[in-house]
Each structure stands twice: as C-alpha cells, then as structure tokens.
Amino acid sequence: MASTIKPRDSKELRQAVEWALNEGTTLDVRGSGAKLTLGKPMVCDQVLDLSGLSGVVDYAPEELVVTLRAGTPLKDVEALLAQRNQMLAFEPPDLGPLLGRSAGEGTLVGAVMGNLAGPRRLSAGAARDHLLGFSGVNGRGESFKSGGKVMKNVTGYDLSKVIAGSWGTLAVLDEVSVKVLPAPDQTRTLLLLGLADEAAVQAMCAAMGSPHEVSGAAHLPGKTALRIEGVAPSVEARLKGLRELLADSGARLEELGTLESRTFWREVRDVAPLKAAANDVVWKVSCPPTEGPAIVARVRAECRAAEAFYDWSGGMIWLALPASADADHILVRSAIGSSGGHATLIRAPEAVRAVVPVFQPQSPALAALSARVKESFDPKGLFNPGRMG
C-alpha cells in the first residue's frame, strides 16, 4: 500500500509536488477520498492527502463569495452558508451512499473536481459555473493561480472551467473561491402522478419552457416532480400557473410542502431513488432532454432489468444495470447514439472499471487535444495517472 503525505500549508503542498516530480513519483491526490472508486483504477506510488488543508479563508455574504482551502469538508461549507441563508446553488450531490460509503464525507473541492451538480443544474449551472478562481500547484511543482474572487472576470483563460471536472488530473488545488447565492425562502413541489416516461419528459420540457421558473424537474417511475422556489407569494402564483399549464397532461396532481420538498430533492440529488442492488453497476447519462426516454427504451430493449430515473428535465438519466463483466458499456453508449451526450460509469467493481471506458470515449482529434491540455499542466503525468482513461 502506498504511503501518504499530508501537507499542512501551501508551501508544503508545493514542496510535496516538487519532491514527487524529482523522484518520478506518481500521486493519488485526494481530499477525503469519498469518490476514490469513481474513475479508472489507478496504481500510484504515493497518496497526497489534502485533508490537512482545511478551513474557510474568507466569507463575505454580501459579496456572494466564499474562499476556502481544498480539503474543507462540504458539509462544513454548507453549514456555514446556511447560517447566512445562503447556499451552493449547484447543489453538489453526496454520492457517498451510492458508492457504498457513509453520507457527509466529501469535500467541496471533490465536488468541483467531478463538476458535480444536483437538480438545480438546469437553472443555476454546475460546479464549473460557480468556481470563480483557484490557486494550486501544477505538475511542474509550481504554485499558480487563475480567475479571482469577483463575479465578473474575463482576464486570461478561464482555467477554472477545465479544472472543474478534471478529477484531479491537471493540478492539485490549494484554495478555491466559489460563488454562493441566497437560499430560497420556500421550496414547493408539484407532483404529476401516473405519467409514462415520454409524457413525463414532455410535461417537464413544457414546464421548463414556461415563465414559472422551475428549478428542478425529475421523473421517477410513476412520479414526475417540478420544483418551485422563492418568496411565498411568488411560489403560490407559479404553482397555480403550472397546474393550469399541465391540466391536460393526464396526470393526477399533488403538492409537497417545503419540508417534504427539501427531503425529496435531496434524495434525487443523492441518487437515492435508484433502488439498485448492491452489485448493480450505475451509469450517469447526459443527453438532450427529449432524447432521454428513447435512450432508456433502447437500453431496456436489450436489458429488461435496467432501472432508471431522470433528472434535469430528462437530460440526465441515472441508470442501474445488473452486474456484468463489461458493465454493458457498448449497449449504454450506443443507446445514446447520434443524439449527442455522454455516459459515465459511476459505480462498478474495480475489475470492471479497469477494462471499460469509465468516461465517454472521444474522437481522435478531441482525445489528442485533451491529452495535450493534460500535458500542459502535468507533463510527467504525476497526478491521478490514468483516472480519466
């Protein structure tokens, strides 16, 4: 088993990478390790543990920005923001339970590295849209920064975007500045009961295209949910508007109040509605919303035991399939077909992840370009080697 280095400050962080570079030592870079089993299996010489770099550096609620160290637990950040009625609008999911771990283990930077986002992705964006800037160390052992702490900034390349979703393969982060937003006063949910997938996605798209500012649209078997958030009088009026809009959908309409809604959407966020057996493999598929039902139907035609639910108005599918040696990756990816989109293998045993492309395969030109981008940050391939395939 690889030994662990745990830097206590920025200087030690840089020294650790500098040392690794000189030794030719590859690094398994992790915050809490909550998403270790996500990605291609890695063989690293050393673990670089960022949990020693923890804490909030600066939080100014009226600036809508929080700056924190890379190892800060996500739940600490959320608790801090809640004290001032603010939130991380991208609703980072807690994938712990899905991945067979406890809830509440992850770090905010871990969510950023996976560019994760919950139901509000539709209206508020993903982690990529909220990372304002960062400092960190590249694979040359140099401390560098990009972006800033202000809302609006186009100075230099927006490296925050390519860092978000890089699964720790480009740079080791030290500090991040993240945009925060006011938390809504009220959260209510309109439930449409009894709709099949096609009709449900049609209803969700109609709701998203309405002026009623829907901030979550998910479809579970037999239950389609639309979230409305905001100040009380507005929430009432918009719920009424949605009811009128969807009166002819053929569904039975029900409502959830604020408390029930919060629980419901947290479960959707954390993929709890997937009742998958412990050894089922789990895929996340991103697609154009209206294509969702056809993709699921194509998978089910070949694999009747497939279980699915939809978030993002149909544009994200959580898919559980019975265990198999290849996680049915050809089936899943050919089901996406030409409509555009991508599938990520979120949960599967190590032996399966070792032989299956966990992330969506790319065209040769795009794959070569991505490899050159990786090299521009980490020329010796020190950080999380092979995690993204």
Add this chain to the structure above:
Amino acid sequence: MQMPPLDPAILSRRSEIVAALRAIVPGEGVIDDLDGMRPYECDALSAYRQMPLVVVLPETVDQVSAILRYCQDNKVKVVPRGAGTSLSGGSMPVGDAILLGLGKFNRVLEIDYANRCARVQPGVTNLGITKAVEHEGFYYAPDPSSQIACSIGGNVAENSGGVHCLKYGLTTNNLLGIEMVLMTGEVVRLGGKHLDAGGYDLLGLMTGSEGLLGVVTEVTVRLLRKPATARAVLLGFPTEAGAADCVAAVIASGIIPGGMEMMDKDAVKCAEAYVGAGYPLDAEGLLIVELDGPSIEVDYLVDRVAEIARGRGATTVRVSNDEQERVLFWAGRKAAFPAVGQISPDYMCLDGSVPRGKLVEVLGEMRRMSKQHGLRVVNVFHAGDGNLHPLILFDANNPDELRRCEEFGADILRLCVRVGGVLTGEHGVGIEKRDLMGEQFTEIDLDQQMRVKCAFDPDHLLNPGKVFPKLRRCAELGRLVVTQNKIPFPDIPRF
C-alpha cells in the same frame, strides 16, 4: 501600446499567400486591395489600427479548415474576426496576418424549443438570436451593449457579459456547445444539446479565450423563457457611499436583481442633458435596479428594494409603473456612452471588476487620480457584480492627452487589482490590457496559460500580439529539467 514587429519574410510572400487563399475561397471572398480592406483596419478600440495582410471571408467549414491548415503548414498568422466590435482590440488586424472574417456564417441553423436551445452560425448577431425566438416568448440572456451588432462567435471568444450577468451569467454560463476548427484544420465538436462534458471542459476553456485557441464555426446556445414582467426602480442618494451600501444591502437581503446599475453625478448630468430621462440631478449616486420574474414576485421585491433604499438614506425613490417608464429609466443609462461623447471629443471605456465592498474606495481614489492626470473621468457601471466602466475623457488628436489617458487607465486597472479585483470583467484583455497582465498574474501564472495556448496552437499563429505581454516559444515553455533524487523529502507529515 506596441504590436509585434512585422515579419518581412511573410510580407514578401504576400502575393503567393493571396493566391493560395483564392484557391480555397473563390470569387470575392478574398480581399487584397487597400480600399476593400479599409473597413477591417480596426475594431471598436479604434484608437489603434493596422491594415491586415489580406482579408478572407470563407463561407463553409471546409474552407475555414483548409485556410487554417494552409496557415499552419506555411507558418502564416491568422486573426479571426466576428463583427469587429471588440472594445479591447481583440479583433484588431495585424499587418503580417490574414484576417479571417466569419461574417458569412450568418444563418440560424436550428431552433429547438423543447430542449430550449438554438444552433446558429458564429456570424449571427447576439440580438439576432433573440429576434429569431422572441415570437415564442424566448430569448438569449447575455446582452452586451453592442448586442445589435456583435456576433455570437465573438461573444464566445470574449465571454461577453451585459447588464443582466449577476442573475443570468455571462456567455460561458449560457453555452451548450460549439464546433471549432483547430490550426491543424481538424474540426472538433464540444458539447451539444446536452449539459457538461464527458471529458475535460474544453468548451469552458474556449469561451473567453479571445480567438487564441481555435476558430468557432457553430454555436449552440441555451434559450430562456422571457420573464413575465420587469420593473425598474430609480434610486438617488446624497452620497456615493449611500448608493454602494444600498447595493450591498439588497444582495445581503437575499435579492438578486436582474440588473443593478450605478452612475455617478457627472454621468447622471451628461445622460440627463442627452435624453431627459428624469434623473435627479442632485444625486451623488444613482442606482437603477431592475427586478424581473413573475409579476407578483416583482411587485413584492420592488417594495422591498424601495424600503431598503429608504433605510440607506435615498432621497429619490421612483418605481416604474409601466413598460414605457421602465424603458425611460434605462434610456439614460443606455445612452450614457454617447452622452459622454457629447461633452468630449473622445473617451476611453475601462472595464475593471472589484469586490462590491471596495466600490466607494475605488471611486474616491479614481477621482484623486483624475486630478493627478489632468483628465476627467465619468463612472457608469454594473454595481451588482462590481464591474466598473470608468470613462476617461480625452482628445485623441492631442498625443499628450492620449498618452496621459493610457497612463490614467493603467493606474485605474492597477487599483482594481490592488483592492482584490481584476483587469477586465467583460471586455477582454486584447491588446488594451495586454501589458498590464503582470499586475494580476505572476510569470508562472502566465506561463501556465501560455502552455495551454501551446496545446492548441504550438506555433502561436492564432491572434498574435493579444492577451500575453511577452510571448515565449512553446518548446521553451515545455522544457522541464528534472534532476532526479536531488531534492530531499521535505519535512511534511507522512504515514
């Protein structure tokens, strides 16, 4: 401001290059006569100009690909251009580079209301997208003030903003996909009608890369449903600090307005004289706060904003009662630049961003610098997101004034960085702020950015002379000397 010296070897090969381009783009798509090239000699940063080597206006992606491949093979530089409305010189031509105009890519290819997106060619104007979908109640959110003229391809290159960014984001938050051509001629698609990338988010990296990484040939944008209502509140304060406090208090109370603009007393005076919007001339700081959304919500929030403003000492509180009045409130703000043009032969518009809490300090300091440089400054800005637009008044025909104006501008931007802000909030670095990049970034920061550039364009052929103050060759940037086993293990906890 200096542009790189022209390469005599390229200049001497001009006729050969023109002939090669004509073989790719037939007919009038290649312009090499001086009169024909004149309209392209500058962009909206018109104090700086240079004639391009030759202008080429392709019509197909294959042509763009062939042009770039030819340029890569022959080491010819290329400046991509949309509508040429850049305020930072991002599309300013270079004498030894081809100017690649995308103006003929002007079609809306597909509108998909169910998936709330539109697929368009890069030469379609920003407003053109909204015009194509507004009959169905939709619009494209980012609204730079040049939106009637600027192209969506240029918006991608510059990550353009506008008045409504705080609530609706910049271009980067409203894009779903692009098709782009690399210098090798390879055509790559990033994103599409779905969300997020399956690998590295190169779409996010391309957005705001100022034409230095690739040429965009198709854009998929997200469409939004037009808000049901919008109302504006006009707030006058006896001090600038009062206005700035009000901005912070509105946001701290949990309200994110669609737009929140501030004007200083001189800007108010100019605008009022120009359009007669009914602005209070006694106000030291004027705010226009726009709330949009469902009408019941807007009514509720308008009252709360008015209440907060009164609590912060507002002497004028006026709420628009109908669409006509809302438009009138905005008329002065929207006409502020031309209004300033009435009182000065020329003005330079800056674009720093600062933390909102530093607004008052920055305004005061700017006034002090105004005296020092002997030039007037007028302030109009996006207060909600701390994006300043100081306008420095000068006369371009007076070389000393242009020089002082450049120095004053540089001092203001240094000030923005010093208080924790950045050089540019939405206009881009271009040539205008290129030499100030070292104020915000270390050499290591800039080298890392240049290495990313090398991943896309190893010979630095795309949009030369922009963004980076000092170019380093990619081979030199890529060099990494590792002396193995020379560094002892540092004193870091290890287990």
